[in-house]
Amino acid sequence: MKRVLGIDPGLLHTGWAIIDVNGSEIKYVASGVILPPTKINLADRLAFIFNNVSELCDTFHPDECSIEVIFVNKNGKTTLLLGHARAAAITAVAVQNIPVFEYEPNKVKKALTSMGHADKEQIYKMLSILLPNAHPKTADESDAIAIALTHANTSKLMM
């Protein structure tokens, strides 16, 4: 059995999900959203994300972590800030010697729907079929579950 932590990072909301993978069986364990206080500066926001991801690792002891690759788009400043949040989350996992796997967004779509250009609704529908016990309340949580499942599928954790 392998336990996977999926992370959908963001400076405002960082979605997270824990799933257990055992052969072809996948079990939803938990998911949620890290919400830093709104009126704090960048450094304190990164520390908040780091501390919360560290706590998740201490609580759930994931074996591996899965996170999306990000690209610089037209709004470079926003992507750069997102990169900071992503780095704080990755660092929290990596300092605990938990391997981090990175997947491009179209890999996530393809792993879950067999379509590289599936829309969010198609992905969420597939999540509800694969993990009927998961009831994500936000898109951040759903995205974190999707990236965890992508790792389970892609890395052949499921056999």
Next chain:
Amino acid sequence: MKRVLGIDPGLLHTGWAIIDVNGSEIKYVASGVILPPTKINLADRLAFIFNNVSELCDTFHPDECSIEVIFVNKNGKTTLLLGHARAAAITAVAVQNIPVFEYEPNKVKKALTSMGHADKEQIYKMLSILLPNAHPKTADESDAIAIALTHANTSKLMM
């Protein structure tokens, strides 16, 4: 007296410097470069930077930290990776509740040479005048000293 940690972040080399500021007196304490092993992945690289900056904080107990603001330039991918290294360093400082101050590159130039567009040589010359005991061996180290001095000048630590 305030002790300032200046950081010049990078995925390959992260320069750091410690200076003590007491009224109008500035004292060079130490400086160096964090060099992650070359053949490690992004996550391990971020953990390496985080752990080394944490150690610096444990060793030197800085009161405040100073770091440059970065902007997305033509090479967005490189800036995004630099942002990850920068975030790992900032996070290490912020989790120890050490305030982090950010300065734009032209503020650094202006604080040290009174010119917003000074070149590196002019800045390094000014460093050698202000801190004759510092003998930085690399540009990363010099840049870290410069950003620490900028904070000392700009934040009126020097009175």
